[in-house]
Amino acid sequence: MKLYEFEGHNLFSKVGIASPFFVACSNMDEVEQARKRLKFPIVAKVQVLSGKRGKGGGIKICTNEKQLNDFCRGMFGAEFSGEGVRFISLAEKAQIEGEYYASITYDTTLKIPFLLFSKSGGMDIEEVKKNSPEEILRFDINPFSGPDKTNLSKKLKDETLADFLIRLWDAFIRYDCRLVEVNPVAKVGDDYLAVDAKIILDDAGLARHRDLDVLQKGSAGAIPTERELAARKIDEEDYRGSAGSTFIEFGGDIAVLASGGGASLLVMDALSEAGGKPSNYTEYSGNPPREKVEKLTKITLSKEGLSGCLVCGAVANFTDIYETLAGFADGLAEVKPKPDYPIVIRRGGPRQKEAYEMLEKLAKKEGFDIHLFGPETPISVACREMVRLSEKFKSSEKGQAFLQEVSKVKA
Amino acid sequence: MAILVNSETKVLIQGITGKSGLSACADLLDYGMQVVGGVTPGKGGQVAMGLPVFNSVRELVAALGLVDCAMVNVPPLLTLDAAMEAIDAQIPLIHIFAERVPVLDTSKILFRAKEKGVRVLGPNSVGAISPGEGKVGSIGGPNAKITFSKGPVGVISKSGGMCSELGSMITNAGFGQSTVVGIGGDLLVGTTFVDALEMFESDTQTKVVVMFGEVGGNAEIEAARLVAVKKFTKPLIIFLAGKFAEKLPKDTALGHAGAIVGLDSTMEQKVASIKKSGAILAENFEDIPGILKKVIK
Incomplete structure (x- = not known):
């Protein structure tokens, strides 16, 4: 989970990393209130999850009230890098004597955390890597003992700075982060401040930080959709298997339950x-109980205007296909209006035959348009069949609507 | 010969009294594996599926002797402690089943395992099977004998489902497998594509390897590099999944914790490095049996 800058600063403050005094605002009233607590020049920064705020015009140093109000009024609710601006942080401009870069993340090849430090702060680290790689110091980290502070002090020739980096490590492990990045770290007098805060939390670690005060984020955007939140709740309430922890809207007309x-x-x-055109991406796996698949089915099929439903997966190892597809059937029965579009199912694995017998009976009894494929049918063939059936469904639907129009005109 | 597991492999199961431990145990016994016993703290002295249960890995090893593989079948937040026990007892192969083990815990496990010279398979791994010989983990579930067959094709996939899908596809095409390895879909895993390829290189039974790659990370590029520098010299067929996700914002995480859009390498970079390396890129998933027929003459 990516955090907003102001959420990152709040988290940093718990390990003793200071930032310039700031107030996060969500509307013009709050901007008005915040202004009274700050001295100009004020740095106004849009709070969005996508980077490149400086280059994109999302950060403005305001020297008077008019500048501040114009900037904030223009930004609230506007799109920035494809993301709606909900928050703007206002901070006092610090007297900065030097700008550095610091980050900690995992090396997926060496499988250990590592710290990067550069004297060239305030610019894109990728640029620094390309143009002057000698300016970047790298420290590999033993995950049990953390960075070696003596070594840090020796290499940086600055104990206060080494102390800052140790606190960064503290935040990294205490809150199960996948990334902490401060760009720039600002030298202000004898101290170091985090002027920016980029944090990505490890989703698997969230289970041990239930008390963390951060806003829910979407999988593919800052603001989670309603369906996304509902789907995520399924796993939060039941740890057995997984169902719906990733749910992304794609806006198409074929519901996907992979x-x-x-x-x-x-x-x-x-x-x-x-x-x-998929309506969504979501998946269940690891042998989730029947009820979890039922809930996810209801959420996935809750959209209007669908023209198909694709339930598709590989040959399962240990997922009970009867139980999970019974969950699908339970969910299907509760969807309103009753789905009349084609449903394509492709699966294999334990109790698949029993599951298909059950679904055939259900289709006959309830009049569902279900098409069943076993492991002998490639996944791509089942997907093509889904598209063909959905096109046929749409053209017959259009035909129906046309006939209705015609009869209206005649009447 | 096969890799990682064979007919001699002796296994212990940590978390043997839990639901997932019991079902994995039943499938292993059904496949003819030598499961010597299990571990559940506080339940030492009990019997599970006719096997003795101990309070710790150390106690089990003291009573029954060293085993070849410890299967860690405990919930994600308990995995660190369980795996540490197995590593400290120097069990040569540790299989970790749980999904959602925090990355910090995984990095600690892998750090200690490296110090002790222990191999870890996983986390979030379905296991490994050498058809007709033996298996560890939950791979193939109760249908392992139907899905997999013995032969010359090595298979590597992060995804457990795709291990079975590939096994079944290759079996139906008339080829058997030497070993099918589920390496796990997490950001950090103990055994990578490269590690598995190095083992397949020195395995005489394996003539060709099929790899299921995904969006996110560098693992496929590192595998291609191994081919390019001739450290892997057998034919390698790679399929890449997740092209649709390239349109999503950077950092979007998909079903696997390691499948993160824009992490390290893009799909385009992966395709380019595979093509340049001399490995074979399967454009469509169903092309794999046809390519195998051409490669195995």
Whole structure:
């Protein structure tokens, strides 16, 4: 989970990393209140999850009230890097004597955390890496003992700075971060301040930080959609297997209920290649109980204007296909209005045959348009079939609407 | 010969009295594996599936002797402690099943394992199977004998489902597998594509390897590099999944914790490095059996 800058500063303050005094505002009234507590020049920064705020005009140093109000009024609710601006932070401009860069993240090849430090702060670290790599110091970290403070002090020739970096490590491990980045770290007098804060929390670690005061974020955007929040709740309430912890809206007309982290990628690729427009991405895996699949089915099919539903996954190892598809059937029964669009199911694995017998009976009894494919049918073939059936459904629907129009005109 | 697991492999299960431990144990016994016993703290002295349960890995090893593999089948937040026990007892292979183990815990596990010279498979790994020989983890579940068959094809995938899907596809195409390895979909894993390829290189049974790659990370590029520098010399067929996700914002995490859009390398960079290396890129997933037929003459 990515954090807003102001959330990052709040988290840093718990480990003793200071920032210039700031107030996060969500409307013009709050800007008005905050202004009274700050002295000009005031640095106004839009709070968005995508970087490059400086280059994109999202940061403005305001020397008077008019400048401040114009900037904030123009930014609230506006789109910045494709993201709606909900918050603007106002901070007093610090007297900065030097700007540095510091970050800690994981090296996926060496499988350890590492710290990067550079004297060239305030600019894009990728640029520094390219143009003057000698300016970047790297420290590999033993995850048990943390960075070696003596070594840091020796290399940086600055104990206060080493202390700052140790606190950064503190934040990194205390809150299960995947990334902490401060750019710039500002030297102000004898102290070091975090002028920016970029933090990505490890989603798997959130379970041990239930008390953390941060806003929910979307998988693919800052603001989670309603369906996304509802889907996420399924796993929060029940740890067995996983269902819906990732739910991304794609805006198309084919609902997708995929299975497995790897297979779900293949399914989305195959569906898109066949010309289908997915309504969403979501998946369940690891043998979730029947009720979890039922809940996810209801959420996935809750959208209007669907023209197909694709339930697709690989040959399962240990996921009970009967139980999970019974959950799908339970969910399907509760969807209103009753789905009349084609449903394509492709799966294999434990109790798949029993599951398909159950679904055939259900289709007959309730009049669902269900098409079943076993492991002998490639995933891509099932996806193409989904697109074909959905096109057929749409043209017959259009035909119906046309006939209705015609009869209206005649009457 | 196969890699990681064979007919001699002796296994212990940590968390043997839990639901996932019990079901994995049943499948292993059904496959003819030598499961010597299990560990659940506080339940020492009990019996699970006819096997003795101990309070710690150390107690089990003291009573029954060293085993080849410890399967860690405990919930994600308990995995660190359980894995540390197995590492400290120097069990040569540790399989970690749980999904959602915090990255910090994983990095500690892998750091200590490296110090002790212990191999970790996972976390978030479905396991490994050498068909007709043996298996560890939950790979193949109760259908392992139908899905997989013995032969010359090595298989590596982060995804457990795709291990079975590939096993079944390759079996139906008339080829068997030497070993099918689920390395796990997390950001950090103990055994990477490269590690598995190095083992397959020196395995005489393996003639060709099929790899299921994903969006995010550098693992596929590192595998391609191994081919380019001739440290892996057998034919390598790679399929890449997750092209659709390239349109999503950077840092979007998908089903696997390691499948993060824009992390390290883009799909385009992966495709380019595979093509340049001499490995074979399967454009469509169903092309794999056809390519295998051409490669295995």
